[in-house]
Amino acid sequence: MVTTKRVTAAAAAVAAATVLAGCAGLQSMGGGGWTPLIAGTRGLENFNQVGQANWVAAEGAVQASSGGREPAYLVTRQSYGDFTIRAEFWASDDANSGIFVRCQEPTRITDENCYEANIFDQRPDPTYGTGAIVKVAPVAQPMPKAGGKWNTYEVTARRDHLVLVLNGVKTVDTRNAKFARGPIALQWGRGTIKWRKVEIRPL
Numbered sequence: 001m002v003t004t005k006r007v008t009a010a011a012a013a014v015a016a017a018t019v020l021a022g023c024a025g026l027q028s029m030g031g032g033g034w035t036p037l038i039a040g041t042r043g044l045e046n047f048n049q050v051g052q053a054n055w056v057a058a059e060g061a062v063q064a065s066s067g068g069r070e071p072a073y074l075v076t077r078q079s080y081g082d083f084t085i086r087a088e089f090w091a092s093d094d095a096n097s098g099i100f101v102r103c104q105e106p107t108r109i110t111d112e113n114c115y116e117a118n119i120f121d122q123r124p125d126p127t128y129g130t131g132a133i134v135k136v137a138p139v140a141q142p143m144p145k146a147g148g149k150w151n152t153y154e155v156t157a158r159r160d161h162l163v164l165v166l167n168g169v170k171t172v173d174t175r176n177a178k179f180a181r182g183p184i185a186l187q188w189g190r191g192t193i194k195w196r197k198v199e200i201r202p203l
Helices: 002-029
Strands: 037-038 049-051 057-059 061-064 072-076 082-091 096-101 115-119 149-158 161-166 169-175 185-190 193-202
Touching: 082 096, 096 149, 115 149, 185 193
Parallel strands: none
Antiparallel strands: 037 193, 049 072, 057 061, 061 193, 072 185, 082 149, 082 193, 096 115, 096 185, 149 161, 161 169
16 A cells, blocks of 8 residues: 555656646746747647648647648737847748748738848749848848758847848848838748747837
């Protein structure tokens, strides 16, 4: 009986430690003022889906690999003004994707009514390819490539100051006052895009 009680107590202690470790992991992920939008396969509930794409939570990420004729988006339910958004993503070589910020029309996402931090290695005109803000700030050539690997992307918007950092390298540092606030959208345009971690910190 004593042995059984000891085993039961030990099992309970292990279970409690596991729960506490899980809680600690969640807290650290949201620490430092960061709020997780996507964490592995969790987070689709933080977005509205616009357009047709096969968004699924699988293989440790939120991903899409096919859709309709037009691009599709995961659009945040909240709007943001000054912030840094940090994303870990994997893109196929032919992927057309991006992080759209301060969007003005949440149901009609374009590079005309948002700032688009581009992910598009095969863009015919590489001036506004991967690492650029489309139609606002070109990327230095040769354009950085994101296809076929995991990458990190940081987009910082503070008033009219916009900064992009791709894999630790600053690709854009510009000023533009066209848009001040709006939702954020993650794009699927073609190919395969996987979002493993997306978090945001207000400034």
